Amino acid sequence: MSLEPAPRLDIAARAAALAAQHGSPRAAALALLREIQQAEHFVSDARLAEAATHLGLPPDALDSLASFYSHLFRRPVGRRLILLCDGASCWLAGASAVAAALEARLGLPAGETAPDQSVTWLQSACIGGCDRAPAALVGRNRRLVGPLAPDQLDPLFEGPA
Numbered sequence: 001m002s003l004e005p006a007p008r009l010d011i012a013a014r015a016a017a018l019a020a021q022h023g024s025p026r027a028a029a030l031a032l033l034r035e036i037q038q039a040e041h042f043v044s045d046a047r048l049a050e051a052a053t054h055l056g057l058p059p060d061a062l063d064s065l066a067s068f069y070s071h072l073f074r075r076p077v078g079r080r081l082i083l084l085c086d087g088a089s090c091w092l093a094g095a096s097a098v099a100a101a102l103e104a105r106l107g108l109p110a111g112e113t114a115p116d117q118s119v120t121w122l123q124s125a126c127i128g129g130c131d132r133a134p135a136a137l138v139g140r141n142r143r144l145v146g147p148l149a150p151d152q153l154d155p156l157f158e159g160p161a
Contacts, residue, residue: 009039015054025055042073078120080161083137087126093133101150
């Protein structure tokens with residue numbers, strides 16, 4: 001594992017490349033926001049403004065786009081990210097009890113990050129794991145974990161963050 005910091009995403013170059021690939025700057029906006037998040041783990045105000053400049057779009061338009069998608073984060077998230085599904089199948093299978101147990105275990109309500117930045121957990125719309133309900137996506141690579149139970153939360157904390 002390298003201790004070197006990851007190279008900073010060149011937003012100007014990526015905006016130009018994605019606009020060419022997608023046919024227009026507006027069509028490239030979501031892809032660019034996703035690349036920023038992939039590189040930096042969230043989309044800061046400064047990087048959003050930089051992206052807007054290079055796409056020739058108003059910052060408010062990009063902020064609206066980023067705010068619409070629940071898996072684009074506009075503030076820093078913890079090293080371990082847990083997206084607990086609260087879709088219909090998971091809810092029927094006991095996701096509410098899992099959420100209460102997770103909140104108790106972490107001492108954090110949904111949507112919060114631990115003070116040491118170790119974990120963030122969020123409730124999420126359907127994640128497509130209905131056959132493993134209640135389920136969660138864990139880590140930056142969104143590993144599907146489930147079925148979960150209030151007394152069986154350890155799988156959320158195993159494996160890569």
